[in-house]
Amino acid sequence: xxxxxxxxxxxxxxxxxxxxxxxxxxxxxxxxxxxxxxxxxxxxxxxxxxxxxxxxxxxxxxxxxxxxxxxxxxxxxxxxxxxxxxxxxxxxxxxxxxxxxxxxxxxxxxxxxxxxxxxxxxxxxxxxxxxxxxxxxxxxxxxxxxxxxxxxxxxxxxxxxxxxxxxxxxxxxxxxxxxxxxxxxxxxxxxxxxxxxxxxxxxxxxxxxxxxxxxxxxxxxxxxxxxxxxxxxxxxxxxxxxxxxxxxxxxxxxxxxxxxxxxxxxxxxxxxxxxxxxxxxxxxxxxxxxxxxxxxxxxxxxxxxxxxxxxxxxxxxxxxxxxxxxxxxxxxxxxxxxxxxxxxxxxxxxxxxxxxxxxxxxxxxxxxxxxxxxxxxxxxxxxxxxxxxxxxxxxxxxxxxxxxxxxxxxxxxxxxxxxxxxxxxxxxxxxxxxxxxxxxxxxxxxxxxxxxxxxxxxxxxxxxxxxxxxxxxxxxxxxxxxxxxxxxxxxxxxxxxxxxxxxxxxxxxxxxxxxxxxxxxxxxxxxxxxxxxxxxxxxxxxxxxxxxxxxxxxxxxxxxxxxxxxxxxxxxxxxxxxxxxxxxxxxxxxxxxxxxxxxxxxxxxxxxxxxxxxxxxxxxxxxxxxxxxxxxxxxxxxxxxxxxxxxxxxxxxxxxxxxxxxxxxxxxxxxxxxxxxxx
Numbered sequence: 123x124x125x126x127x128x129x130x131x132x133x134x135x136x137x138x139x140x141x142x143x144x145x146x147x148x149x150x151x152x153x154x155x156x157x158x159x160x161x162x163x164x165x166x167x168x169x170x171x172x173x174x175x176x177x178x179x180x181x182x183x184x185x186x187x188x189x190x191x192x193x194x195x196x197x198x199x200x201x202x203x204x205x206x207x208x209x210x211x212x213x214x215x216x217x218x219x220x221x222x223x224x225x226x227x228x229x230x231x232x233x234x235x236x237x238x239x240x241x242x243x244x245x246x247x248x249x250x251x252x253x254x255x256x257x258x259x260x261x262x263x264x265x266x267x268x269x270x271x272x273x274x275x276x277x278x279x280x281x282x283x284x285x286x287x288x289x290x291x292x293x294x295x296x297x298x299x300x301x302x303x304x305x306x307x308x309x310x311x312x313x314x315x316x317x318x319x320x321x322x323x324x325x326x327x328x329x330x331x332x333x334x335x336x337x338x339x340x341x342x343x344x345x346x347x348x349x350x351x352x353x354x355x356x357x358x359x360x361x362x363x364x365x366x367x368x369x370x371x372x373x374x375x376x377x378x379x380x381x382x383x384x385x386x387x388x389x390x391x392x393x394x395x396x397x398x399x400x401x402x403x404x405x406x407x408x409x410x411x412x413x414x415x416x417x418x419x420x421x422x423x424x425x426x427x428x429x430x431x432x433x434x435x436x437x438x439x440x441x442x443x444x445x446x447x448x449x450x451x452x453x454x455x456x457x458x459x460x461x462x463x464x465x466x467x468x469x470x471x472x473x474x475x476x477x478x479x480x481x482x483x484x485x486x487x488x489x490x491x492x493x494x495x496x497x498x499x500x501x502x503x504x505x506x507x508x509x510x511x512x513x514x515x516x517x518x519x520x521x522x523x524x525x526x527x528x529x530x531x532x533x534x535x536x537x538x539x540x541x542x543x544x545x546x547x548x549x550x551x552x553x554x555x556x557x558x559x560x561x562x563x564x565x566x567x568x569x570x571x572x573x574x575x576x577x578x579x580x581x582x583x584x585x586x587x588x589x590x591x592x593x594x595x596x597x598x599x600x601x602x603x604x605x606x607x608x609x610x611x612x613x614x615x616x617x618x619x620x621x622x623x624x625x626x627x628x629x630x631x632x633x634x635x636x637x638x639x640x641x642x643x644x645x646x647x648x649x650x651x652x653x654x655x656x657x658x659x660x661x662x663x664x665x666x667x668x669x670x671x672x673x674x675x676x677x678x679x680x681x682x683x684x685x686x687x688x689x690x691x692x693x694x695x696x697x698x699x700x701x702x703x704x705x706x707x708x709x710x711x712x713x714x715x716x717x718x719x720x721x722x723x724x725x726x727x728x729x730x731x732x733x734x735x736x737x738x739x740x741x742x743x744x745x746x747x748x749x750x751x752x753x754x755x756x757x758x759x760x761x762x763x764x765x766x767x768x769x770x771x772x773x774x775x776x777x778x779x780x781x782x783x784x785x786x787x788x789x790x791x792x793x794x795x796x797x798x799x800x801x
Contacts, residue, residue, distance in 0.1 A: 145517040146472040147462075147510035148176035148211070149492060150447060152479070153202045154186035161497065162205055165478065168499060170209045173510035177206060178446055178474050181216030181286045181385075182248055185223035188265055196272050207278035214383060214446060214474070215273055216283035217369055219262040220291070221248045226261055233258040236296035238340045248485065249291025249392075254302055254361035259368070266372045274377025281381035282373045283446065284406055288362055289388035289395055295338050304333050306357045320620040321349045348539060352589075352621040355538050359395035370405040383408040385446050386435045389548065396534035398569040401437045409436045412447035412476065415461050419454040419793055422746075422762045425461055430555045432468045433567045434532065438575060442471035442521040450475050450502045451490050456793050458502065462509050463760045463795040467562075467750040471521040473513075475506050516778055516797045522752050526564035527737045529579040530554050533569065535589035539621050543588070543613050544676035550585035550611060550719040557721050557728055562740025562749045570594045576601045580735040583609045585719040590615035590624075595631035602635055603708030607735060609727065610636065610712070611719045612643075612679045629714070636712045637686030637705030643677040646695065655694035664701055666690035666726055673723050679716030686714070702727070743769055747790065755800040761790040774801040 149169065153162060169177065179202070180187075188194050206213050227234050227245045233255045235243045243250065251258050273279055311317040314330050323329045325347065330336060339350035373382055384406060388397035400406060411431050416424030436443050445465055449458060462473045477491040492503035513520075536547040551567070558565045568576070571593040576582065582601060587594070587610075595615075602608055615629030624630035628640040646662050655663060660674040667689060678692060681700045690702030701716045702723075717723055732739060741749040746763035756778075761767050767790045775784040776799040782788075790796050 143518045143520060144175075144471070145466075145513040145520050146176040146212070146444070146474070147172075147506060147513055148174040148178070148472075149475045149478040149506070150181075151177045151179050152183075152477070153179060153199070154183045155479075155483070157198050159201060162202055164497060165493075166205050166209050166211065168493070168503070169211060169478075172503065172507040173514060174211060174506075175510075176212045176214065176280060176472065176474060177478075178214040178216065178283065181218050181283060182221060183216075184218045184221065184265060185225070187269065188223065191225055191229070194268055194272075203273065203276050203278050207276070211278070212280035213276075213278045214281045214283050215269075215279060216286060216384075217266045217269055217373075219266060219285055219365075219369065220251055220253070220288075221245065222251050222258060222262065226258070230255070230257040232296060232298045235292045235294040236299070237292070238295045238338065239342045240295070242296075243292070247291065249287070251291070252294035252296060252299055253288075253365050254358075255294075255296075255298060259365065262365075263368060263372065266369055267376065270373050270376040270380075274373075274380060279377070279380055281383045281408060282377065283410075284366055284369045284373075284382050284384040286385050287387040287390065287412070288366060288384070288393075289386075289390040289397070290392050293358055293393050295340065300336070300338060302361070303338070303354065303357050304336050306360065307336060307353065308333055310353075320622075321347065321353075322622055348542065348617075348621045352535060352538050355394075356396070356535070358393065359399070359534065362393070362395045363397070363399045366400050367403070367405060374405075381407045383410040383444050383446055385410055385412045387412060389434065394534075394537065397435070398437055398532065398534065398572055401435070401439065402569065402572045404439065408441060408444045408471075409439055410444040410446040410472075411435050413445040413461065413465060413470075413473075414447075414449050415457075416449075417451060417453045417457065419457040419460060420764050425464055425762070426556060426559055427552070428461065429464060429468050429559065430552050432465065432470060433530075433555060433565065434551070436469065436567070437532075438566050438568060438573060440523065443469045444472035444474070445470050446472065446474050447476040448473045450477060450492055450506075453502070455501060455505065458505050459509050459795070460760060460762060460793055462513075463758070464748050464762070466520060466522055467748055467758060467760070469522055469524050473506075473509060475502070512779060512795075516758075519752050519756050519797075522750060522758070524564040524566070526566045527578075527580045527735075528558060528563065528565045529568040529573075529576065529582045530565050531570050531582065531584040531587050532567045533587045533589055533594070535591075535619070535621075536587045539588040539617055540586060540613060543586070545586060545613065545718040547586045547588060547613070550613070553719045553721060554583050554585050554724070557724055562743065563738075564750075570597050573597070576606070577604065579606070580737050581607050581609070581731055583611075583719070584614055585611045586613040588613050588616045589619060589621065590617070590630045590632065591619035592631070598632060599635055599707075602710035602712050605709035607711045607731060608713065609715065609724070609731075611715045611724075612677070612717050632712075633684070635705070635707045636703070636714045637684050637707070638703055638714055639682040639684050640716070641680040641682055643679055644695075644699070645677055646675060649695040652696045653694055654696065657694050661694075662692050663694035664690055664692045664723070666702055666723075669726055671722055671726070673717065673720055675717050675720075681714065681716050686712075689713075743767070757798045757800070759790055759796040759798070761792060761794050761796075764792045766791055769796075771798065771800060775799070776801060 686703035686705035
């Protein structure tokens, strides 16, 4: 009897697991633009006909639910939710705490942003709130509480969206923000002596004698010392993360079974913040973003950048990823489908088109969607319908679960500190991602100080991690000592956690691990004037294990080996400069490259390490074909080029997408996907 029971449980679990494998295709819908039941019926009918499974609604629409203070109106939206449920379409309902209603800005002017010159900014922008303001948070959380209680158990609900694009919008420099900054500094430093030491306040007579003397590091168009800038940006980051966590906690309290997601554009140039602090908590259960690769079909640079966006939001989370916004606009026919298949290879489970109807009012007026101004579907609707139809054929094998053996180190503090360098940390990080994108290999973006799984990676790349705090240095030291391999590039371990340059031997806190001393930096543009070659400007020529490599860089590190082996040198300048070194430390290996992360320099090293460390390679495919092995006998391909590509896979093959059989090889037409079962 017990055996039968166990068998039934196993079968039930298997059925549930298969059912759980699902892909969502849908759209962003804005019913608050026209509260018209007949229109809802028309639109939802089209969505259902297209095979859509999900809509995202409610974002940027706080005052559609609370038009006056404390006067909530959900009746109109109850109708929409019920109609979606009747159609079998699940809903992501955004908790639209930004923008706040005008009535709230009028009631509490302090919630409106203040610019660095002290001018109060009227809330014309969609993100015009000082998110740390106590009055703002009180009303935003009240709104979130009311919304999640009302809709938390609705059968159509799939997830609550936590804010939208929280990295966008201006930073506020109000007096209330300054006082909160002071309180944050007091908690961190305790005394002004500690603060002055961290801020190098002896420089330019900037000593702080009492905390109330603290001002913002930005005043008017002048930006102050890097130590103060870093602390201020960490303060802003803590406030944004704190609000995200509070919103997640509201959902947990009122709708414990609901998932949480968002369009987590944390790396906007407006208010870039350290999302890793929230990502590693797991409170946002489905990482999400707006996937905007540009309009092109025959180029893929935008696609590469958008895929990097998935990884830099996902970090080390193992749950499926959701593209809660996905391009429509005037994207070239076929390009949306191309991007949709490519996103599956990075763990994406959702293609939610932005937007349903072409916009006719507001700042996004003329933003083109799947239906025109009069509600009639256009070619983008047809393409999304095709995506939904095809995804239905293959969804039981998805979402794909990446299994990377390579980690790429991210550091928010280093992004802020690197603003004074020719290459930003983000740019170096993306260059590393690109190296493995072209190899069809999985990677993970890792925040080293927060990670508890570094031992899972055979190779860790540290690209321009300028800020080397004790926690990060300790984990790197331990990882290498225990047998890990690290590649570190220039502009790494330059400053401490206060953004002060190390006065000890660099790379700071790790010079013995890498077996080198970084003395200073030089500029090829200057040294090319006395070079032994005919190169000019920033160009350089180097040699790595007998291989000649041409590159260019604004700077390079002057490296003095202190036990490390020199593997490569710059050979085109006034003398040879060691530029690539390797040092054995404990059971592991520490490789240093005195140049920013660039493919032409890193690729030969990466190729060697893939073999030496027995790192699993990506599928063997022609150039410009993206590919992943989804499980033991299923492979996904996307031909991103305008040429037919032939793929060799030994065995009896079945195309699940096209219902065809092959033997040993098959072809993929230009810009077409393929999903192959090997029998």
